[in-house]
Amino acid sequence: MELINTFFNWDVMVRAFPILLRGLGNTVLLGCVTIVIGTIAGLLLCLVRLYAVRPIQLLAILYIDVFRALPILVLLILVYYALPFVGIRLDSFTSATMALSMVLAAFTAEVCRAGIQNVPKGQFEAAASLGMPFWKSMRKIILPQAIRVIIPPLTSNSISVFKDTALASVVAMPDLLKQANDAQAMMANPTPLIGAALIYLAILWPLVRLVGYLEARNQRAVAR
Amino acid sequence: MTSSPAPLAAQMSDVNKWYNDYHALRSINLEVARGERIVVCGPSGSGKSTMIRCINQLEKHDSGTIAVNGVTLTGDLKQLNTIRQDVGMVFQHFNLFPHLSVLENCVIAPMSVRNVPRKQAEEMAMHYLSRIHIAEQAHKFPSQLSGGQQQRVAIARSLCMQPNLMLFDEPTSALDPEMVHEVLETMVSLARDGMTMLVVTHEMGFARKVADRVIFMDHGEICETAPPEEFFKSPQNERARVFLSQLIH
Ligand SMILES: Nc1ncnc2c1ncn2[C@@H]1O[C@H](COP(=O)(O)OP(=O)(O)OP(=O)(O)O)[C@@H](O)[C@H]1O
């Protein structure tokens, strides 16, 4: 009974719920904006990595390596606390969006590269022999075939980055975790934190299942 | 077929190509006259594929000049795409687009490259598909067709761009024996219609039937060029003689 009163206190939960909801709104917004920007940037980065002139390719490789190696938290703190020293002052939402999308773009670029390289050479040649220009054959022939391989790891990376939105609380963004933490302090009870954890689970668990389903479907398609 | 004023469909002069330090094409000189049917044969690794792939620049040559329909290739991408629109290519492994239906395979290039309206592109596609007896399967996907059917669709896909030169790279060598015939038949009928064709194949029956000239290649060189009767009866080149004796007729 004592345990339930401490961790699952209904009164506290009811009072904290609106606060959590506000945080959830920010988290979802941050997550979605990051996923959209990071995915588009990642695809472009991948095309540069694969098809640009050599020196620019090397820059893309450098970018991808660095941002896959750098911990997101370190990057976020650099953007938020270090950039002001050179006069660039970004609010917490912008800082978090930037840091998270920069990292997601690097991971997405690698995923897309694997997907594109998985398309047989003959497909590129058939499109080229019909006189299709590069961008057209990418859009109509190559990417539609690559996308099946790309989607599961892309979804998986998106889940990771959505979880990493919680790091934004470090730069004082009122996301779900920060709101829950504040509510916990205010109400001197950890129930809001439990609530936040349950909300993360409710959003991400179905997505994790979805990745599993997509991967299994691809396995079956390969086996055929 | 769009009529092109240039009397030569393709011309290669002193073309050389290296893969790293391997000399894959040695001073190739070749003229393909409008309406001409040429069969290219030779041992594996002799450079047959490399030669015809240089014509539409799926492989870049390192020296010499190549002109297609009277236009000398400069390496400019825009020019190349324009030239490729008039040069059809049929591959050993068909290379149909697996995510598109047969009909979509045929209309995608005319629509997106030549800006042909969909209705007109589909009419043209159905015309070519019925010529190869695949019209009823237009809405199937390539994986649902037999190898022979897929290769015929690949030919139809090329024809939908209304090319004035067709390149074939061993179009029947990936097929089960019982399907070779139907593809060769399609190619023969194409030849009868006056299409200019450059065909890498070891189907000597086909060469006898339609070729104006047979070209024998070895070690990256054109060793012999002769009309089929002459080539098969009394090849001048020693290596061609050995090659022919090894072929099962
Ligand atoms: N991409 C490549 N990189 C390196 N070497 C290559 C490449 N493509 C072809 N070659 C080499 O160039 C030579 C000619 O190859 P090509 O494919 O033109 O021969 P081919 O006459 O078409 O043979 P096949 O009858 O086996 O198709 C071969 O020795 C081959 O190993």
Ligand SMILES: [Mg+2]
């Ligand atoms: Mg070959």
